[in-house]
Amino acid sequence: MSFTPRPSLVQIAEQVGVSPATVSRAFNRPELLNDATRERILATAKRLGFRPNKVGSSLRSGSTKTLGLLLPTLANPVFAACFEGAEARALEAGYSVMLATTGYDSQRERTAARSLLDHRVEGLILTVSDPSTSATLDELTASDVPFVLAYNESDSHPFVSVDNHAAAGDMVEYLMACGHRRLAMISGPLDASDRALRRLEGVRDRATRLDLPAPIHVSMPQHTAADRGRLKSLMASPKPPTALFCSNDLLATAVIAELSSLGLRVPRDLSVCGFDGMAFGALMVPSLASVHQPSFEIGSQACQELLSALGGEGSRSMRLPHRLFGGDTVASLSHQAVQPSHCHS
Amino acid sequence: MSFTPRPSLVQIAEQVGVSPATVSRAFNRPELLNDATRERILATAKRLGFRPNKVGSSLRSGSTKTLGLLLPTLANPVFAACFEGAEARALEAGYSVMLATTGYDSQRERTAARSLLDHRVEGLILTVSDPSTSATLDELTASDVPFVLAYNESDSHPFVSVDNHAAAGDMVEYLMACGHRRLAMISGPLDASDRALRRLEGVRDRATRLDLPAPIHVSMPQHTAADRGRLKSLMASPKPPTALFCSNDLLATAVIAELSSLGLRVPRDLSVCGFDGMAFGALMVPSLASVHQPSFEIGSQACQELLSALGGEGSRSMRLPHRLFGGDTVASLSHQAVQPSHCHS
DNA sequence: TGCATGAATGAAAACGTTTGCAGTTTGAGT
């Protein structure tokens, strides 16, 4: 039982009695070879379990066939879907993908980006907190590695996202169509997400345009968890909002759960909606009203743009269409209790 | 505006006036160098934006510092959490991770595994459909790349999982404690998930032990979606089950949604529970009863075992503790309508 | 003075590929 390290090109070459170059061609430019030679090579390669070593190949050819993906967290199914979109497109193009998560932490963001660059990924898809202040992005620009932002919007860098401003506005319009006028926007920390900020502005602008009272904004300490106290005091105000617009679906879900523990039912006592359109929301009972962004496509398009940048064509920014999902967590105001019944003081 | 390709070791060496070897040591064995030399090297390296090329380094040293992760889908938050656990542990050890998803497709599984091997990942963490019949696993065994299964249980390969059989049994016991006796197990296609099979067996065995009537088993065409027809006919049987045990949380959620569209409320009309304990379930209203498996830890432990295998210590299989989460989708039978009211024919 | 010692560096050979160039063979056309 001898230990055999994985064979290399030259071992195969020796076995078959040809030069390493020929073995290489058997895999990369098979059409150049004599049929018989090619078969002989492929046969012994298979027999010895040989597969060309990409490390060697990358070094020589200068191409690793690897893309980097840098996302805040996979706990949010939105990013998970984005990954799958990017992976699918990458796969088609013969690329592998190296994934790293940042946990919304700009320090980890930097080091992870560096690590990916060290591995010589040929391009990067990433979501940052705020593209206009991101040190990571500066570093990336300095290196000559092409990258495409996903979800972020930016004037100075290529990105793929939805039109957050307009999308949030559309949700406001929908809420108004349902009879709601007193709105609140609930978000995580704004400095950690330019998306949340744009959505908030979208909400405010549209409310103004529609002559709605200025929406209240409540900021939660975390992106994805609802703070009981802030929620309680929001609902305890003299004229509480009749609809809560949460800046993402995970937050919306947490808010609904927290409200429920406060004795407030959705949508009976008030309406709640989110942003993201995660697949999951449609399965909730009641189903979660949300602004759907095509995450899989955001991933695959970002990858597409990256690939064309690699092809030397330069990549264009694009806003993919969003879609309003009018789930059951938003009800017509006429069906809601005018004043939540359970929430005192 | 001149185009400068990223500099290499030797460019730095020339700049500084030392040999490439010395530059290399400045990064890997700094203590060997004269302080002045080291500083000089590091300074110009920083000035020129040099970072050691891992491709070259991997080739020479034979170590890519990269691990492979092969999972069915990230759409299931369980696997996403597993990834994050593995990534965290890998990061600590200075490894990067290359992720690929298989979509539960054994063909993609094979090609993805091969691709990872071609990239010379040093080890693999993966979840397969059925470890006892997996061709991918055979290939992996043939190559001398260490791997650890996640979620799968196996006699012949190292794995990290929960004790699916016992865990499912515990849920049965809990359901019985709530007064349920007529149970149904709902799963996806069994041949695509050994976990589902083990859970089913766990359910049956425990039911037998507890003198419950044999649970009905209904298999859905997909892992994650509920087939309306099968659900309807299940509930239309003369003595329908009072509790449905779904083989995963995503499926449970889909089932609840489908039941709702059939006019059946959970838990008022019947109880439903899942398996996985995804974070999300606890936020649902009503919260999803489930068997919680520590996915993050499964990932990180699998990675830990892999690392120790790489360290030559050989890796041990382990079953991590599960935890019963008695969510609100399971109610005491006494609180349920004995016969679902809305389901005729 | 001579010599061992240790510290700091360099020379050069790998690692596994790819690829431009050149060489050989073959067969066809004249």
Next chain:
DNA sequence: ACTCAAACTGCAAACGTTTTCATTCATGCA
């Protein structure tokens, strides 16, 4: 028989590191 192209294959030099083995030089010590 001679030329020429086409088809096939080989040579050898890269790619960017790491690492073994020497080499140099200063230092301490007898």
